[in-house]
Amino acid sequence: MKQAYDCLVIGAGPAGAVAARELAERGGRRVLVLERRNHVGGNTYDRFDAHGVLIHQYGPHIFHTNSLRVYEYLSRFTAWRPYEHQVVASIPEGEGRLEYPVPFNLVSLRRAFPPEDARRLEEKLTAAYGREKKVTILELRRNPDPEISALADYVYDHVFVRYTMKQWGQTPEEIDPNTTARVPVFLSEDCRYFQDEYQGMPLEGYTPLFQRMLDHPNITVELGADAGRRMRLENGAVLLDGEAFGGTVIYTGAADELFGCQFGRLPYRTLDFVFEAHPADFWQSHGTVNYTMDQDYTRITEFKYLTGQELPGVTTIAKEFSRAYTGAADEVPYYAVISPENNALYARYRAEADRYPDFHLLGRLAEYKYYNMDAIAARALELCDDLLK
Numbered sequence: 423m424k425q426a427y428d429c430l431v432i433g434a435g436p437a438g439a440v441a442a443r444e445l446a447e448r449g450g451r452r453v454l455v456l457e458r459r460n461h462v463g464g465n466t467y468d469r470f471d472a473h474g475v476l477i478h479q480y481g482p483h484i485f486h487t488n489s490l491r492v493y494e495y496l497s498r499f500t501a502w503r504p505y506e507h508q509v510v511a512s513i514p515e516g517e518g519r520l521e522y523p524v525p526f527n528l529v530s531l532r533r534a535f536p537p538e539d540a541r542r543l544e545e546k547l548t549a550a551y552g553r554e555k556k557v558t559i560l561e562l563r564r565n566p567d568p569e570i571s572a573l574a575d576y577v578y579d580h581v582f583v584r585y586t587m588k589q590w591g592q593t594p595e596e597i598d599p600n601t602t603a604r605v606p607v608f609l610s611e612d613c614r615y616f617q618d619e620y621q622g623m624p625l626e627g628y629t630p631l632f633q634r635m636l637d638h639p640n641i642t643v644e645l646g647a648d649a650g651r652r653m654r655l656e657n658g659a660v661l662l663d664g665e666a667f668g669g670t671v672i673y674t675g676a677a678d679e680l681f682g683c684q685f686g687r688l689p690y691r692t693l694d695f696v697f698e699a700h701p702a703d704f705w706q707s708h709g710t711v712n713y714t715m716d717q718d719y720t721r722i723t724e725f726k727y728l729t730g731q732e733l734p735g736v737t738t739i740a741k742e743f744s745r746a747y748t749g750a751a752d753e754v755p756y757y758a759v760i761s762p763e764n765n766a767l768y769a770r771y772r773a774e775a776d777r778y779p780d781f782h783l784l785g786r787l788a789e790y791k792y793y794n795m796d797a798i799a800a801r802a803l804e805l806c807d808d809l810l811k
């Protein structure tokens with residue numbers, strides 16, 4: 423019997439959606455997308471809550487990229503709301519709290535130190551590294567100048583060490599250095615969280631964006647469809663609903679799950695989001711406030727700042743609590759815990775996947791990487807460039 427589909431895509435998140443659209447549109451392939459959740463968009467999924475506030479169910483997502491290709495590609499499926507994210511650290515001080523920008527920058531420096539000290543430190547820092555330069559906290563701590571080193575210790579203590587312990591259960595020295603390098607000390611007055619050329623929020627949200635992307639005559643999306651129950655990998659062959667499947671398979675789920683975690687579980691961090699609605703237009707000072715010194719949660723995001731939604735008298739916030747992922751059914755593996763040991767374990771799963779012809783691991787889970795949305799979209803486009811050559 424002739425196969426109904428040329429390609430099978432597992433997961434309707436950003437990776438799966440871009441790949442499905444490319445294969446369907448550019449390649450003219452008939453694509454079946456299996457998504458275990460009851461919605462598309464993966465972790466970018468947004469929806470209106472009971473109070474009518476547009477929230478991000480799996481954590482705050484802000485689009486930013488330097489890739490014109492990615493920006494133009496996504497712009498086919500959405501208009502944008504101009505938005506440049508700003509984050510502050512909230513630090514207990516006396517009876518009250520002090521807030522200053524994160525990444526720690528020259529504005530933060532002036533808020534944290536008396537004017538004369540701030541001026542001297544600014545001169546030293548800019549002489550050592552240059553204006554508008556970014557320096558990672560680990561690099562700054564290696565500076566031999568005692569005053570710079572004392573400042574580095576201050577930033578380490580007030581911004582990094584406790585937040586990182588909450589987020590990863592490890593110190594900044596113990597985790598992959600690329601992780602803290604995402605939030606370097608910035609010798610600038612630029613208080614934006616990202617400096618990318620293209621930044622914004624999809625005007626009507628991420629869910630409509632990915633719904634439009636997947637809306638194509640060659641694409642069939644099945645929701646509530648766990649690939650674990652539909653697809654089997656056996657002796658170098660892919661079986662879909664019990665029949666041999668000869669087409670392209672793109673898998674965007676967790677690599678260990680694909681093989682029943684036979685070599686052991688890949689470590690991930692999961693998050694618990696606690697949503698709260700408040701009877702106010704706005705509840706906090708910025709889109710995201712990081713609790714870098716106290717509290718059990720890492721950060722609080724107030725969605726109306728991000729989405730620009732005009733809804734007087736009510737606002738919804740989300741507190742993020744991080745913990746180790748155990749594999750329980752109600753947990754989501756959000757962050758790969760990148761380390762040489764875990765990467766080696768991942769390589770064993772990848773080697774298993776490589777035994778299957780035309781079978782591709784793509785995405786944050788499947789590649790066990792700390793990808794932002796734009797990097798995922800770029801990866802999906804590149805993979806399809808290769809597949810459609």
Ligand code: FAD
Pocket residue numbers: 432433434435436437438456457458459463464465466480481482483484485486647648649650674675676693756757784785786787793794795796798
């Ligand atoms: P996912 O979005 O995880 O999608 C994978 C999909 O596959 C899911 O829908 C899942 O249900 C499905 N799936 C898995 N296994 C199976 C299976 N066996 N069968 C069927 N379906 C399956 N990036 C940014 O650029 N900006 C941000 O501000 C940002 N904020 C973030 C905040 C948080 C808290 C987190 C965790 C991530 C954030 N990211 C952000 C990263 C962004 O979420 C990812 O880059 C993006 O979601 C990756 O897309 P993906 O398709 O690889 O994975």
Ligand code: UDP
Pocket residue numbers: 511524581582583585586589601602603604605712714
């Ligand atoms: N980080 C920190 N304090 C902060 C912000 C970030 O220690 O106020 C560290 C922490 O280890 C975090 C990493 O920098 O996991 C990356 O931060 P980012 O905001 O990029 O994380 P994400 O938004 O991806 O969770």
